[in-house]
Amino acid sequence: MVSNQRSNASALGDTSAPLREKATAVSYQQFMAMQPPIFLGGGSHDKVKEWIEEVERIFGLLKVPEEDKVNYGSYLLKGDAKNWWDKKMQEFLDLQQNQMSLEEYIARYWHLEVHCPHLYTTDEARAGKFVRGLRDGLRSKVLTSRPRDLDEAVTMARCIEEDWARTHKDHHKKVGQHSQSRRT
Known part of the structure; x- marks a missing residue:
């Protein structure tokens, strides 16, 4: 199969480009079928980390492309979590030692x-x-x-x-x- 891909690359005139696996698109429905946890905000730092790790495990299992992770993950933020999360993210972006x-x-x-x-x-x-x-x-x-x-x-x-x-x-x-x- 690899040699077949290489011969296709040669036929296209690109022999120097390394072979790469293309990331397969994962639909939102496929993602939600894994029943990712909903995050309501608040809670301890450990709860936030636990939620992220669980969602990341699902992303890894499905091989969700990087560009889709934020979009899919943001749908799991409910109630005050969305505003709270945005504030934390902005705080991180603005962080300076001062x-x-x-x-x-x-x-x-x-x-x-x-x-x-x-x-x-x-x-x-x-x-x-x-x-x-x-x-x-x-x-x-x-x-x-x-x-x-x-x-x-x-x-x-x-x-x-x-x-x-x-x-x-x-x-x-x-x-x-x-x-x-x-x-x-």
Whole structure:
């Protein structure tokens, strides 16, 4: 079968293009036949994550194309969930570290990212979103390290912050020793 596909590609004049499986369209009826859970909003972070994981399992089973996931999933949001979900998504899109500590920013990022799995679907995109939200000086340092994924970006940011804190502490210690030696 593969050789048959290759000969068809050659007949069409395209011998350099790699073979790819086409994503098969999944109808909304097929999706709903799997009885995906309805989300009414509110609840704990764990309930949200549980709902997303269940819907993602159905998407995976049916091989729902990425472009259809948001449309199908949004039909499962009922009542206040739709407005609540939109607010969480906007909060994630607007997220910036600003005055938050790095650890507060990381926790907030992870908490809000759960609501937007469709926005940043690759490791690089997730890392990029995280890094763009960092404070200016930290952002530029992490960017120059070119993290490949979110975990690497978080680790780099933590290391840089720890290094700055250590340097700042050492500087104050030296200044204090210098001031003390002048008094004696």
